[in-house]
Amino acid sequence: MSDSIVIAHGGDLSHQSGGTNRVSAFASGLAAKGHDVTLVAPEPDGTLPDRLEALDTSFVSVPNSGVVDQPIRAAAIARRARSQANDSGGTVQFEHSTLGGVGQFFGEREYVLDMHDLAFASPLYGDLPLGSAVQRVIRGIEGRAVRSASAIVVVSENMRRLVREEWDLPAEKIRVIPNGYFADTVRPYRADETVSGRVTFLGTLHPKLDTTAIYEIAALPEVEEMVVIGSGAKEEELRDGKEERGLDALRIEGHLPDDEAFRLLSRSAVAINPQHRSSLQRASSPVKIYYYAALGLPMVLSAGPSVAAKLDDEGAAKTVQSDGSFVTAVQNVLSDETQRSEMRATAERLADEFSWSHRVASLSEVYESV
Template identity: 25%
Template structure:
């Protein structure tokens, strides 16, 4: 049974503030067979040694720092204008707390997987790591080099500390086997700043315990308001005493509270300690309530009392856990672009606006009950599916075990990713075809969204098959899950009903010997039996259509473009075209006629294959046109669905409204396509 050690220099319990919440959320349930030990300490003097269980699989050991450690910190703190630097300076000061270092070294030696949550402990234990057999992971809460530059760069002592942070983070990033980032934006930042390969970075977002924070009924909300002495509408902001949060709190006081006098603004958490009540009185601000530090139970109470949440962040990096708490509570949320960084924005689960429009956005939602309900519902749905710790932690456990296996046993050349939904009979046939491949260095990742589990057939015993079952629906999401689990350098996509030729992988392998080739579009063959069958092929559409029935790419590039855009899900269509078009910005994707997959035609009397169902997919053409207007015109004309497919325009126009891109119709007109003529027909 493998063991995990997580190292940092703060306690987890109580889980207050974004860092501690991430620690508890990520590691509370990696796997029932993946026991995890957290080694931490207290960044304040007083508490003693503590060893306790936080969950059935997560234990926390906190070793207090020495008196001398805190004394030196106070001296260094004075050199940077009173800013807390006990974390940044930890590598230089840890010699004063030898007991902590002793525990950290011991836990590092005993682990199969060593995770550095922040980079501060890495230099203390790096000489005790078995680099050949232990999986080393950097869980980056932020890009610390950039963040500390923003907070500490003063041209003096602070700049010296920043330089050491950058050197430390650079070394850890390059030596680690895997880097966890909170967002794709952070992944780009690490690549730009430290030249880290995208294939060793995986986005593991922040989250929230959705079973703990839930929406509140209106009558309950009003009763809680009365108990708290609150009147009218209430807007909540949460935050620790962290400079970007302080900026947001001052914006609330100096602008929002004055602009919207009939709304009470709750500023909760350590950030409220940065605001002086005398300051509010001097400005005549009566509608701001400062709570000071709050417990988790008090936080729930304040969330239940609120009508709307706000997150006016103007600086910082990483993602804001408070956003997920707001959404879990079913609160419509108004945020800046920075406040929503790293969070899926395409289903309008929250309102993103500028500093200048912030007050108007709050009033618009509060004064429109239907809009309030939509934001509340979408927010809860999004956070439950993508940002719940209950999902994220066990998935991370699978990712860690996969990468540990890859380090110890070696990684395959190809990872074949296959999403499947209620077609187990087709899946078994695909597996049979994969056993016949002449090129053997590959793994198969099956992401099954069916109601029941698939029994891997005996014929697959000689293959490396990784089976992942999920209740999350959508082929686009399934492919992204597969990408996160993949170990191969090259990703091969095909469908569960396809039949690759025996030399499919062998022929594909030859193309990747050329440096400028980042992917392959293979030939998809089918039989055009009659109009009563749906035929899938890509002849005559090569170099423009791209289909995941037969598509290859380097994993490095798949991660660089952040995988598939999940806005193209439900119904899933054109996600593969969009994916390939974004990849083309980084290299060539030739059409390979010798890399062949057969796609059987399916009878139209099956509901999911019926013309009525498939026509609905064309709403995604509008989204594709919105993202790639020039390339779309080429595809649009070559496929000519607008001429030959009855029902096309109805669904395309619906997509134009849904994705707010009616302007594409005028662009079509400029290219000689009079859409009104076809619609009138």
């Protein structure tokens, strides 16, 4: 393949999240490895991450307010990416299967497809009017995307299994590259002292977040602060629940700049990720967990994602099955300083392999082998 790569993404890259971090890590990392990278995305409404400053960008003025705008946005991004690749003789890398399917409709072939999740199974579409019909359409679009890709990248082994089973694809076509963390982001906070009794959740407050577990943790006598950092669909529910239950220990910070977020997180006694179980939850690769590990934090995590199982096996985390008590697991870890010390040391030992620099090296190998 050509050293020229056009990465197409349908979201606003100035809105930092696990998904946009993955895109910016891949784009900046491939450029650092000598590839000629152009990033095609919607016109941002904020400031881009510093890591993207030196990249060639081609921003498209499209509506970017939600699901209703997606077809228009996807068509504009896919056509611009195809045009850029034709001009440079490069390869397109589509971020998300729906965008890849639209690109295939416009004639793009032999591209690299980076699948963050399975779109058709998402409640984003299932909760719409005539949701089941919409999901069937989305599944058809995803099917076009995976069949025309020269290589598919997914975030976990569980995701690879789902994609293979759904579309009967050969294993060698799919490469697993999990999410990761930026080492430079967390390095200044690794030596911070622990605040006794602080439990923290960092991440998007999406529908699969188990808010009941957060309320119960905030009510524990061992907990001084249950800190929630992030925004999303569950934020209003959490704020209402805090007031209704009189949970003074529950701090809902909303979205914070990295410096404030990591300063709070790094001093936690325990970091958590309570999730409702589903096939998509099991196939996910939660970015927050890699940051927890990089900061050497003891973790209590809902079972499901591959990285949670690995951290549990190694002793850096406690995972909770769907029929288990998340709050009891948190209470047990908070009550055992020796255990927390061992978990911290193990998390720090494992963290290096989770960095984005390792993930980008794997993606570069995909381009070398296709």
